Amino acid sequence: MIEYVVHGLLLGSLYALTSLGLVLLFGVTKVINMAHGEIYLLGGYAAYTISGVSSPYLGLVTSPFIGFLTGMVIARSLYFPVERLRIPEADKHMLFIVATFGLSTLLQNLMLLIWGAFPVRAELFLSGTVNIFGITMYQQRFLLVALAIATIAVLFIFLFRTKAGLALRALSQDVETTKAMGVKTDRLYALNCGIAMSLAALGGAVVSPIFWLAPSAGVELTGKLFAIVILGGMGSVWGALLSSLILGVVESTSVFFLGQQWSLVVFFLAMSIVLLIRPTGIFGEERLV
Amino acid sequence: MNAFFNVLRKSLPFLAFLIVLPLFIGRESYALHILIMAFIFSVFAASWDLLGGYMGLMDFGHAGFFGIGAYTSALASLHLGVSPYVSFILAGASSMLFGLLVGVLSLRFASRVYFSICTLSFAETVRIVCRNWVDLTRGVLGLWGYPTFPGFSSRMSYYYFALFFMILSISVLYFLVEHTHVGLVFRAIKDSEVVAEHRGINVTIYKILCAIISAFFAGLAGSVYAHHILVLIPDDVLSAAVTSLAIGMVVIGGRGTIIGSIIGAFLVVTTSELLRAYAEVIYNLIIFGLLMTIFAIYAPGGVMGLVKRGQKQISGIIRFSQK
Numbered sequence: 001m002i003e004y005v006v007h008g009l010l011l012g013s014l015y016a017l018t019s020l021g022l023v024l025l026f027g028v029t030k031v032i033n034m035a036h037g038e039i040y041l042l043g044g045y046a047a048y049t050i051s052g053v054s055s056p057y058l059g060l061v062t063s064p065f066i067g068f069l070t071g072m073v074i075a076r077s078l079y080f081p082v083e084r085l086r087i088p089e090a091d092k093h094m095l096f097i098v099a100t101f102g103l104s105t106l107l108q109n110l111m112l113l114i115w116g117a118f119p120v121r122a123e124l125f126l127s128g129t130v131n132i133f134g135i136t137m138y139q140q141r142f143l144l145v146a147l148a149i150a151t152i153a154v155l156f157i158f159l160f161r162t163k164a165g166l167a168l169r170a171l172s173q174d175v176e177t178t179k180a181m182g183v184k185t186d187r188l189y190a191l192n193c194g195i196a197m198s199l200a201a202l203g204g205a206v207v208s209p210i211f212w213l214a215p216s217a218g219v220e221l222t223g224k225l226f227a228i229v230i231l232g233g234m235g236s237v238w239g240a241l242l243s244s245l246i247l248g249v250v251e252s253t254s255v256f257f258l259g260q261q262w263s264l265v266v267f268f269l270a271m272s273i274v275l276l277i278r279p280t281g282i283f284g285e286e287r288l289v
Numbered sequence: 290m291n292a293f294f295n296v297l298r299k300s301l302p303f304l305a306f307l308i309v310l311p312l313f314i315g316r317e318s319y320a321l322h323i324l325i326m327a328f329i330f331s332v333f334a335a336s337w338d339l340l341g342g343y344m345g346l347m348d349f350g351h352a353g354f355f356g357i358g359a360y361t362s363a364l365a366s367l368h369l370g371v372s373p374y375v376s377f378i379l380a381g382a383s384s385m386l387f388g389l390l391v392g393v394l395s396l397r398f399a400s401r402v403y404f405s406i407c408t409l410s411f412a413e414t415v416r417i418v419c420r421n422w423v424d425l426t427r428g429v430l431g432l433w434g435y436p437t438f439p440g441f442s443s444r445m446s447y448y449y450f451a452l453f454f455m456i457l458s459i460s461v462l463y464f465l466v467e468h469t470h471v472g473l474v475f476r477a478i479k480d481s482e483v484v485a486e487h488r489g490i491n492v493t494i495y496k497i498l499c500a501i502i503s504a505f506f507a508g509l510a511g512s513v514y515a516h517h518i519l520v521l522i523p524d525d526v527l528s529a530a531v532t533s534l535a536i537g538m539v540v541i542g543g544r545g546t547i548i549g550s551i552i553g554a555f556l557v558v559t560t561s562e563l564l565r566a567y568a569e570v571i572y573n574l575i576i577f578g579l580l581m582t583i584f585a586i587y588a589p590g591g592v593m594g595l596v597k598r599g600q601k602q603i604s605g606i607i608r609f610s611q612k
Contacts, residue, residue, distance in 0.1 A: 032402055034349060034409070081586050088480065090401060094347045097405055098540060099585040101349055105533040106578030109571050219529040220417075223410040230406065261421045268414040275394050275403070 002135065004252045010141055012248025013148035018203040018221070019228045019240045020155065021196035027172045027235035028192045029079065031093045035104035036200050036225055037218030042107060043067050043201025044208040045115050048122040051208070056125040060147075060205050067201025068194040074103070075193035080186065104218065111215040119212035144206045151202060152241070155195075159237070168192055172235070220264050227271040233281025242282055293468050296548075297460070307452055316445040325448055327558040328455040329514050334538035334550035335462050336506035341536065342545035343466050344499045345479040346396075347405045350412025352531035354384045354504040357415060358511025359526045360426060366516075367435040374438065377512045384508025385501050387411075392497035399482070404500075409529075416527035432521040447517060454513055455551075458506055463547045465502070475499055479545075530574065537581040543593025552592055 018040055025033055033039075043063040050059035082096045126139035159165040167188055170178045179185055204213070228247050232239025247267060254266045274281060307324070314320050333355055340346045358380035365376035395407035419426045426432055441450045466472035474495050477485045486492050515521055525531075534557065542553025561573045588595055 026402070030400075030402075032405065034405075078582065078586050085589065087589070090482075091345055091479070094341075094345055094401065094405075095585050095589055097347055097349075097402075098341075098536060099582045101347075101533060101536060102540075102578045102581030102585060104578070105530065105537075106575055106582065108529075109574040109578065113571050113575065216528075219409070220413055223413045226406040226410060230403070234400070234402070259421075261417060264410070264417050265414050268410045271407070271410060272394055275407070279398060279403075 004256055005249055006135055006137065008249030008252035009245060010145060010248070011251055012245035013145045014203055014207055015225065015228055015248055016241050016244035017148045017151060017206070018200045019225045019232075019244055020152065020237065021199035022225055022229050023232075023235060023237055023240045024168075024192055024199075025196045026229070027237070028168055029189060031079070031096050032100075032226070033074075033196065034097060034101040034222060035107055035218075037220070037222035038104045038107035038111070039067055039070060039197050039200040040204040040221060041111060041213055041215065041218045042070070042204065044204030044213045045111060045120075046201070047205035047208045048115075048120055048213065051122045051125065056122065056209070059122070059208075060202075063205035064198040064202040067198035070201070071194035071197030072190050074100070074197065075190040078103075079189060079193065104222070108215050108218055115213075115215065117215065119214040121210075121212050122208040124209045140209055144210065147202075147206050151199070155199075156237075164188070164191065223264055224267045227267040230271050231274050231281055233283045236281065236283040239281050239283030293464055296463070304456065308449075311445050311448055316443065318444075321444050321448045323558060323562050325444075325451045325517055327555050328451040329510050329517070330534065330538060330558055331455050331551045331554040332458045332513075333507055333510040334535045334542070334554045335459055335547050336503045336510065337535040338539045338544065338547055338550045339462060339466065339475075339506075340499055340503045341539060342549075343472065343475045343479060344496065346401055346496065346499070347536075348408045348500075348503070349405050349529075349532055349536075350391075350408035350410070350415075351503075351507055351535050352527050352529065353408065353412030353415045354388060354507035355511040355514070355531060355535075356412075356419065356523070356527035357387055358384045358508025359515035359521055360419060360432070360511075361508070362512035363432055363435045363515045363521055364425070367432075372439065373436055373516055377438075377509065377516075380512035380515075381505045381508045384504040384511070387415075388501045388504025389497065391504075392500035396496040396500065397493055404496075412527060412529065412532060416523050419523040419527060426521075426523070429522060429524070433519060435515075435519070437516045437519060451513055451517070454509070458509065459547060459551065462506065466547060471495070471498070533578065533581065537577055539591075540581050540584045541591055543591030544589065546593050549591050549593040556592070 018036070022033060022036055025031060043066065046066050047056070047059035047063045050056075050062055078099045079096060082092050082099070085092060085095070124140050126143060128139045129136050130139055130142045131137075132142075159169060167178065167183045170181070170183070171185060171188055175185065224247075228243050229240055231247065232241070232243035247270065250266060250270065251263045254263060258266070310324070311318075311321055333351070337348060337351050340348045361383040362373070362376040362380035365371055365379045366373045369376075371379070391404075391407055391411050395403040420428050422428070423430075437447070438450060441447045466475060474485070474490055477488070477490065478492055478495060482492055511526065514526065538553035538557050539550045540553070541556060542551070543549025557577070561577070564573050564576075584591060590597070
């Protein structure tokens with residue numbers, strides 16, 4: 001049983017890493033990214049290719065950069081033009097979400113073209129095991145947890161201890177006031193988008209030696225990430241962290257009882273229950289109705 | 290009412306063309322199959338347009354309703370032994386039921402994002418259930434062996450059936466959104482939920498109503514698809530690619546005009562079929578995703594909007610030259 005909890009926490013740290021991107025994006029810009037699962041896969045595939053020709057550590061470093069650049073490009077080419085349209089605010093967000101959905105179709109088929117439909121997995125580059133508190137873990141898997149914790153720690157330091165992080169948090173509360181304080185909001189939006197995507201890409205890169213990658217898996221992951229974000233409360237960073245771990249453990253135990261293929265169904269049921277009983281999620285404070 | 294018949298009168302030449310077309314291109318021509326798909330996808334896209342264009346609710350799992358319609362129709366006529374006409378109605382009804390379910394889950398909140406999220410997960414969930422519930426749906430092996438609509442077994446007769454289905458469904462949808470009180474309410478809610486609420490409209494009820502109607506037509510389209518193709522594979526009818534087809538058609542054709550989704554459906558279905566002769570389907574989908582992204586951001590009015598803008602400019606030039 002303990003292995004399932006450990007494996008669940010492992011999954012949870014992957015989910016935490018990737019879902020934080022969605023939380024940042026929703027928290028600051030009130031939009032969601034339908035192509036998040038595809039960006040994750042893109043990071044994974046990039047790491048897979050780089051580790052095939054060069055050092056796997058290089059792949060681990062390059063993938064987040066690719067994600068960051070993709071995010072910047074998305075912000076510059078999709079988010080800013082939409083913001084300038086003269087239509088109601090809610091409609092702008094919806095157009096952006098449609099555009100990211102188109103992007104997801106585009107990326108999914110592009111990856112299908114480049115890497116093919118068959119699942120691929122990078123070579124394991126750490127083969128030993130580590131022993132923590134009596135639990136034996138593969139080093140490769142331990143790297144995932146360690147990197148996730150480190151990245152999230154850096155992200156929190158950035159958000160709560162730097163000026164740019166302060167500006168981001170201000171932006172998520174009130175755009176007009178933030179602008180009045182002399183913050184260059186355009187740059188922040190682009191930065192935020194870049195960070196969000198680089199987190200997803202890093203997630204893909206870290207797990208590329210552990211889980212199989214296939215172009216069609218992106219949509220399922222996007223669905224799971226949304227379930228996590230809703231369980232934690234839309235836009236709540238702490239909620240997303242906690243619900244990632246909860247749903248990670250739930251998934252790994254449900255795999256034991258039902259089988260891998262039903263995990264999204266479990267996520268969907270969990271999301272439905274949360275939406276029915278406590279739509280604000282675990283930590284959400286936003287007034288919903 | 291008069292305005293409605295005016296639009297119908299304007300589209301008469303187009304309809305007459307479609308009616309006489311099979312007489313010239315042959316009774317079993319492959320082109321008829323493509324046109325049948327265009328008819329089916331017109332209705333499917335128009336039902337998305339009802340939600341996305343008139344209500345401002347982005348449904349990213351419309352394939353879920355389409356697929357549920359298709360599977361309900363096929364399974365009912367296979368296992369329950371009912372006539373496909375009955376299962377056609379059952380398909381619409383079961384899609385409506387799921388539309389209600391998703392609506393109740395996600396439309397009670399002020400943020401419209403919840404609906405997008407819920408529909409995406411919903412469609413993926415339905416796809417996974419259909420893939421893995423092999424006893425019922427035969428999973429990826431494909432569900433086949435169910436009958437088509439009695440009396441419409443030849444391709445030409447099915448062509449007329451699909452054409453009639455499209456004309457009827459599009460007319461009902463168009464009449465609903467343009468000429469009834471309900472359609473007015475939908476557009477009011479899209480423009481400003483707060484104002485609509487202040488006018489005493491129960492916004493949530495109307496949103497759910499819109500989701501139900503949209504799901505109903507998507508389910509019917511799924512049923513017509515199922516009895517045309519006669520093989521159902523979960524990834525063919527339920528994957529996100531099917532949803533993106535519907536959304537792309539609406540976005541390329543023109544959002545918030547039911548007519549635009551017909552234009553989009555015909556454009557996308559015929560051009561992708563023509564391109565298939567030169568390149569693999571995958572290039573098609575890449576171009577399609579790119580077009581969808583570009584249209585959504587840089588030409589939110591779609592082809593309809595571009596045509597209207599062109600007309601305005603031309604008439605402006607004419608007026609200028611007359612002075």
